[in-house]
Amino acid sequence: MSTVDPLLEFPLDTQPDPDEFLRAALRWHFSPETGSPFWLERAGTLGFDPLTDIGGFADLGRFPNLANELRDVRAEDLIPRGYGDRPDVVGVYESGGTTGAPKRIVLLQEWLDRLLAWSSGQLDRHGVPQGVNWLVVAPTGPHMVGDVIKRQTAYRGGLAFTVDLDPRWVKKLIADGKTAEAGAYAEHIVDQVAFLLQTQDIGVLMCTPPVLERLARRDDLAKLIDEKVKAINWVGTQMDADTRYLYRTEVFPKAHLYSGYGSTMILGNASERPGLTDDDPCVYDPFAPHMVFDVVDPGTRETVAYGERGQVVMHHVSKSLFMPNNLERDYATRVPGPEGVWQIGDSVADIAPVQEFDNETVIEGVY
Amino acid sequence: MDAGLITLDALGPSGPFRARKRMTVTDVAGAPVAELSLVPKLFVTRAMDALRKARTLPAAERTAALARAGRIFAEETVDGLDFEEYQRTVARVSGVPMGVVRAATAAIIEATEVAPVAAYQARPVGAVDDWRAEETRRGSAVWTRKGDVFAVHAAGNHPGPHSLWVEALAMGYRVAVRPSRREPFTPHRLISALRAAGFGTDQVVLLPTDYDAADEILRSADYGLVYGGDEVVRKYEGTRVLPQGPGRSKMLVPAGADWRDHLDTIVDSIAHQGGVACINATTVLVEGDPAPLAQAIAERLATIPSLPPEDEKAVLAVQPAEGARKLEAFLLARAAGTTAHLGGDGIVEELGDGSAVLRPAVHQLDRPDAEQAGIELPFPCVWVAPWSPADGIGPLRNSLVLTAFTDDEALIDELLAEPTISNLYLGDHPTYWIRPGVPHDSYLGEFLMRTKTVIRD
Numbered sequence: 071m072s073t074v075d076p077l078l079e080f081p082l083d084t085q086p087d088p089d090e091f092l093r094a095a096l097r098w099h100f101s102p103e104t105g106s107p108f109w110l111e112r113a114g115t116l117g118f119d120p121l122t123d124i125g126g127f128a129d130l131g132r133f134p135n136l137a138n139e140l141r142d143v144r145a146e147d148l149i150p151r152g153y154g155d156r157p158d159v160v161g162v163y164e165s166g167g168t169t170g171a172p173k174r175i176v177l178l179q180e181w182l183d184r185l186l187a188w189s190s191g192q193l194d195r196h197g198v199p200q201g202v203n204w205l206v207v208a209p210t211g212p213h214m215v216g217d218v219i220k221r222q223t224a225y226r227g228g229l230a231f232t233v234d235l236d237p238r239w240v241k242k243l244i245a246d247g248k249t250a251e252a253g254a255y256a257e258h259i260v261d262q263v264a265f266l267l268q269t270q271d272i273g274v275l276m277c278t279p280p281v282l283e284r285l286a287r288r289d290d291l292a293k294l295i296d297e298k299v300k301a302i303n304w305v306g307t308q309m310d311a312d313t314r315y316l317y318r319t320e321v322f323p324k325a326h327l328y329s330g331y332g333s334t335m336i337l338g339n340a341s342e343r344p345g346l347t348d349d350d351p352c353v354y355d356p357f358a359p360h361m362v363f364d365v366v367d368p369g370t371r372e373t374v375a376y377g378e379r380g381q382v383v384m385h386h387v388s389k390s391l392f393m394p395n396n397l398e399r400d401y402a403t404r405v406p407g408p409e410g411v412w413q414i415g416d417s418v419a420d421i422a423p424v425q426e427f428d429n430e431t432v433i434e435g436v437y
Numbered sequence: 438m439d440a441g442l443i444t445l446d447a448l449g450p451s452g453p454f455r456a457r458k459r460m461t462v463t464d465v466a467g468a469p470v471a472e473l474s475l476v477p478k479l480f481v482t483r484a485m486d487a488l489r490k491a492r493t494l495p496a497a498e499r500t501a502a503l504a505r506a507g508r509i510f511a512e513e514t515v516d517g518l519d520f521e522e523y524q525r526t527v528a529r530v531s532g533v534p535m536g537v538v539r540a541a542t543a544a545i546i547e548a549t550e551v552a553p554v555a556a557y558q559a560r561p562v563g564a565v566d567d568w569r570a571e572e573t574r575r576g577s578a579v580w581t582r583k584g585d586v587f588a589v590h591a592a593g594n595h596p597g598p599h600s601l602w603v604e605a606l607a608m609g610y611r612v613a614v615r616p617s618r619r620e621p622f623t624p625h626r627l628i629s630a631l632r633a634a635g636f637g638t639d640q641v642v643l644l645p646t647d648y649d650a651a652d653e654i655l656r657s658a659d660y661g662l663v664y665g666g667d668e669v670v671r672k673y674e675g676t677r678v679l680p681q682g683p684g685r686s687k688m689l690v691p692a693g694a695d696w697r698d699h700l701d702t703i704v705d706s707i708a709h710q711g712g713v714a715c716i717n718a719t720t721v722l723v724e725g726d727p728a729p730l731a732q733a734i735a736e737r738l739a740t741i742p743s744l745p746p747e748d749e750k751a752v753l754a755v756q757p758a759e760g761a762r763k764l765e766a767f768l769l770a771r772a773a774g775t776t777a778h779l780g781g782d783g784i785v786e787e788l789g790d791g792s793a794v795l796r797p798a799v800h801q802l803d804r805p806d807a808e809q810a811g812i813e814l815p816f817p818c819v820w821v822a823p824w825s826p827a828d829g830i831g832p833l834r835n836s837l838v839l840t841a842f843t844d845d846e847a848l849i850d851e852l853l854a855e856p857t858i859s860n861l862y863l864g865d866h867p868t869y870w871i872r873p874g875v876p877h878d879s880y881l882g883e884f885l886m887r888t889k890t891v892i893r894d
Binding site: 283310312 | 451456457458476477478479480482483486
């Protein structure tokens with residue numbers, strides 16, 4: 071492993087030249103000794119030489135979006151050979167699985183260490199206390215978020231209590247119009263959360279907006295949250311500005327409310343930019359240059375102007391994974407990176423699924 | 438955001454709430470008129486919770502507050518609009534003619550005065566309305582609420598229906614209204630007035646929302662009221678939500694009656710209120726050849742002028758031209774195969790500012806059970822069909838109002854016994870006849886109240 075370019079393991083308090091960093095990553099992923107079978111097999115079909123034809127992030131668009139191949143590729147083929155025959159694997163994880171068969175990806179310990187160091191810094195900037203317990207109402211396997219947050223809690227010196235939830239099952243119920251069953255499942259989650267809130271010292275609550283709404287509706291649980299919880303981290307779906315305002319001013323005024331946005335395909339997540347006001351859009355700054363965001367016009371695939379909405383494109387570049395040009399299902403507003411902070415690529419705001427339009431038809435009757 | 442726009446806040450349990458999410462309410466020409474706050478589901482949940490925890494005003498205070506609210510509604514400046522400006526705004530936005538708006542708002546004011554009496558018309562004769570009545574010493578039924586919280590998904594076609602839910606307040610319900618996004622002014626003004634008159638902010642609320650949170654309002658209430666098409670009726674029939682669907686009101690002219698004696702009533706029933714109401718006649722069934730009657734109706738309706746809705750002389754409703762064209766295309770497609778006496782080439786007359794008058798249409802059907810007979814559209818659109826006693830009452834079913842020009846007692850008995858005919862008017866009474874204290878579609882009290890036996894020492 072003496073051949074590893076130190077650029078790939080740059081200390082987090084330094085700022086490497088992003089294009090040099092990218093070229094070092096491409097050398098790692100496309101060299102027969104260190105690259106993954108997945109990329110080595112595909113190198114010949116690209117129509118260009120990634121080692122000489124890609125000068126920097128501006129050229130990443132030449133790579134095809136191969137994310138769909140992650141639905142059926144052998145998971146071990148995704149691990150770079152440079153990690154040897156005993157790679158330190160945290161787990162194999164799957165994407166949401168709402169758009170067909172799930173995509174699979176491998177999380178290595180080395181990347182997780184970097185991710186946790188970075189994301190923990192973000193939590194500090196949000197004022198989320200260290201050394202407190204987390205109540206994590208989020209999917210565990212096959213999804214990544216549960217395991218990552220458990221490790222993050224340990225990293226910050228607390229215990230993680232988990233309540234599992236199966237988003238695929240919920241989506242299936244809703245798609246089948248079984249709203250009562252979906253509601254019963256959500257109440258089942260809330261009942262499990264209740265025991266933990268009642269008996270344990272919970273400092274941070276992580277959950278989805280629908281679960282948070284149900285918790286807020288139960289007077290006893292809302293009171294416990296108000297008494298115990300210092301920070302509420304909402305993830306998974308969107309929350310509008312008025313709802314955020316109501317939580318901050320009326321429902322849970324003592325807790326710090328902030329959100330996270332992540333994707334399996336970039337092996338990580340970002341917390342919302344600290345210091346946003348109630349009227350600001352919910353902005354997420356990526357862990358650059360490992361994660362790079364772009365917002366494109368869904369038709370032309372051209373980058374949209376700042377302030378415009380478009381479809382999110384994500385790149386992941388690290389020693390453990392190279393996954394460029396992943397076109398996400400989500401739409402977002404393109405926002406410049408934070409002032410005074412080094413970042414390549416865009417930030418994204420107000421994530422939402424594809425906008426649906428009302429289809430007006432004439433309905434008989436006078437109403 | 439235009440500084441000249443009217444601001445319509447949500448009216449929640451802690452007072453008015455100006456949401457970040459707002460929609461622009463436009464008039465029939467597409468010009469912005471107001472900004473309506475749309476509240477998220479969390480706001481709805483909390484407001485409904487507050488309604489549930491609230492107390493109910495004692496009956497005497499309710500009566501006084503309702504009457505006060507009517508006066509405030511009629512006389513004071515509410516949300517920056519005096520009564521005249523408010524009425525004009527409703528006409529411009531909903532397209533309902535000014536004269537109809539005046540009549541409908543007068544009916545709302547009347548409802549605030551008489552609702553306590555009107556609502557209790559539904560009380561069974563065996564029941565008293567207070568356990569303190571002497572009757573309970575010997576044992577008596579007492580008329581009581583079935584629940585505490587009543588939710589309304591209001592309609593925007595006409596201000597009139599807002600006089601109905603006022604009865605729920607009179608019966609002691611706490612009430613949440615989701616306004617129509619087309620015409621939110623009337624419930625906003627009425628609820629502002631009710632709150633100024635003494636109802637608590639946790640006793641009556643206005644919750645403008647998008648579709649997602651709208652269901653939450655009904656889900657969190659004990660009982661609900663919704664307006665919509667057949668689909669809405671199918672969805673809610675037999676549940677704790679009372680659907681108000683298409684009226685499909687009809688008129689029957691049997692052989693014993695001469696339609697020439699009733700032409701005024703027939704034409705009025707079709708076109709009164711611009712034809713936008715469920716109590717406008719959709720179908721006229723006549724024994725014998727329907728052509729002369731259809732022609733006579735067409736000749737009368739053809740003379741109605743096309744005017745902007747705020748004009749005092751306006752009779753016909755106005756809509757944005759695009760929406761009007763959609764209705765027109767729908768009508769022309771569905772009317773294929775029938776005989777047009779009026780409106781066969783279209784019913785839209787554009788006013789040149791982006792709005793269009795919905796002009797009347799008269800079509801003749803060749804049989805009483807033709808599928809077109811049940812097509813109710815929000816303008817004077819009538820289907821004239823032949824009927825004979827051999828057809829029976831089948832073609833008369835599913836009518837909110839049936840006016841029958843008959844004194845045939847056997848027929849009347851049959852019509853009154855028919856469950857799908859809600860109101861039966863015999864003789865020269867227009868289908869739109871309604872007074873406080875008679876049921877519009879059964880008494881609301883039949884849905885919201887029950888009896889309990891009380892006996893005491």
